[in-house]
Amino acid sequence: MRFNTEVLHKIPDKTTGATNIPIYQTAAYAVDTAEDMANIFKGRKPGYIYTRVGNPTLSAFENRLTALENGVGAVSFASGMAAVAMSVMNILSAGDEIVSAGGIFGGTSSLFRELMSYGITTRFAKSCRVEDMVECITEKTKLIYAETIGNPKLDVADIKSLSDLAHSHNLPLFVDSTVTTPFIVKPLTLGADVVIHSTSKALNGNGNSIGGIVIAGKSAALNADKFPKLAEFKAFGPFMYLARLRARMSTDFGSSLSPFNAYLTGIGLDTLAIRMERANSNAVALAKYLSSNEKIKVSYPGLLSHPDHELAMRQFNGRCGSMLTLRLGSMEKAFKFINGLKLALNVSNIGDARTLVIHPYSTIFFHASEGEKEIAGVTEDLVRVSVGIEDIEDLKEDFEQSLAKL
Numbered sequence: 095m096r097f098n099t100e101v102l103h104k105i106p107d108k109t110t111g112a113t114n115i116p117i118y119q120t121a122a123y124a125v126d127t128a129e130d131m132a133n134i135f136k137g138r139k140p141g142y143i144y145t146r147v148g149n150p151t152l153s154a155f156e157n158r159l160t161a162l163e164n165g166v167g168a169v170s171f172a173s174g175m176a177a178v179a180m181s182v183m184n185i186l187s188a189g190d191e192i193v194s195a196g197g198i199f200g201g202t203s204s205l206f207r208e209l210m211s212y213g214i215t216t217r218f219a220k221s222c223r224v225e226d227m228v229e230c231i232t233e234k235t236k237l238i239y240a241e242t243i244g245n246p247k248l249d250v251a252d253i254k255s256l257s258d259l260a261h262s263h264n265l266p267l268f269v270d271s272t273v274t275t276p277f278i279v280k281p282l283t284l285g286a287d288v289v290i291h292s293t294s295k296a297l298n299g300n301g302n303s304i305g306g307i308v309i310a311g312k313s314a315a316l317n318a319d320k321f322p323k324l325a326e327f328k329a330f331g332p333f334m335y336l337a338r339l340r341a342r343m344s345t346d347f348g349s350s351l352s353p354f355n356a357y358l359t360g361i362g363l364d365t366l367a368i369r370m371e372r373a374n375s376n377a378v379a380l381a382k383y384l385s386s387n388e389k390i391k392v393s394y395p396g397l398l399s400h401p402d403h404e405l406a407m408r409q410f411n412g413r414c415g416s417m418l419t420l421r422l423g424s425m426e427k428a429f430k431f432i433n434g435l436k437l438a439l440n441v442s443n444i445g446d447a448r449t450l451v452i453h454p455y456s457t458i459f460f461h462a463s464e465g466e467k468e469i470a471g472v473t474e475d476l477v478r479v480s481v482g483i484e485d486i487e488d489l490k491e492d493f494e495q496s497l498a499k500l
């Protein structure tokens with residue numbers, strides 16, 4: 095099945111045939127007998143107990159994303175940040191180290207610094223390139239972490255090369271694919287072991303709920319020899335990482351997604367392919383159009399001038415996502431430009447059907463040190479643009495009129 099078809103392929107609700115999986119808005123589930131209840135608790139019988147542990151609306155959502163990412167299973171979470179946090183804490187203990195690409199999403203780099211207080215150290219590489227990442231690997235390294243396209247640095251991770259690097263050190267590769275979605279790339283098929291999404295962004299597409307998901311593939315690197323925490327779940331074989339993620343991370347930390355949010359995100363997911371196609375072509379057109387303006391510098395992996403252009407075109411089958419950045423020359427001009435836009439919204443998220451802009455330096459990265467901002471490619475004059483699905487001529491006109499006022 096091809097992507098546009100697969101993304102729409104939902105199994106109707108088993109009990110009613112409803113074509114949209116109903117919102118099972120329940121905290122708990124009644125079970126016929128005490129014996130059944132005991133067996134469900136032990137994982138010997140399928141069934142639901144309590145929504146913090148599992149819920150049919152969540153299962154349907156998780157199954158769809160597992161299929162789209164070619165994974166073996168998934169666990170959904172209350173937010174993208176919860177998904178990132180739980181994905182790594184599921185296997186790491188005090189004394190362990192993460193090697194992370196530099197220039198990742200501000201919330202994630204902030205989380206990785208927070209994990210220091212739990213004894214988990216993150217070494218940030220200068221970039222997501224193999225030669226920079228390899229320098230950070232020590233005997234304590236337990237996983238390698240990267241984003242498909244850095245937000246907002248826009249550098250492109252070579253997933254196949256990073257997975258070869260990780261596996262040659264018997265390490266798993268974790269990839270945040272929020273910016274790309276499975277429409278553009280399926281990291282598990284390129285060797286990644288775990289894929290993470292903030293479903294609040296393009297997967298939802300309407301900006302109406304926060305959510306996150308962790309999808310795992312068949313992974314030799316996620317084994318109980320390397321990760322003692324997984325030993326308890328060895329009986330689950332290739333599912334041991336996921337079994338622990340659900341039992342210890344979702345259930346014990348109470349970080350589960352609300353069924354209502356899963357329902358809304360599932361509706362958004364139906365139109366992912368067509369939205370991504372349109373947002374991509376708008377981003378290409380807007381980036382090309384703005385490139386000729388001498389007041390600004392445009393960065394977009396789909397432009398020939400981008401350092402990772404060739405890799406992006408090859409790895410992403412000719413599509414480069416819908417995020418671009420503009421450098422205006424100064425913070426003052428960046429602010430003035432944002433304030434002058436009439437159509438594009440000044441908003442902190444990305445991946446909405448509407449075009450969104452933000453000044454990352456003074457917002458998402460306000461707490462980061464100058465050094466961290468430098469690694470993240472966040473300069474004072476930078477504006478991040480998440481291109482939506484509007485009529486391209488309206489976007490061009492809006493950007494043009496605001497630039498004309500500078």
Ligand SMILES: *Cc1c(COP(=O)(O)O)cnc(C)c1O
Nearest residue numbers: 173174175199245272292294305
């Ligand atoms: C937004 C985002 C997150 C965090 O997701 P939330 O749903 O906002 O918690 C993580 N990674 C990337 C790349 C993001 O853009």
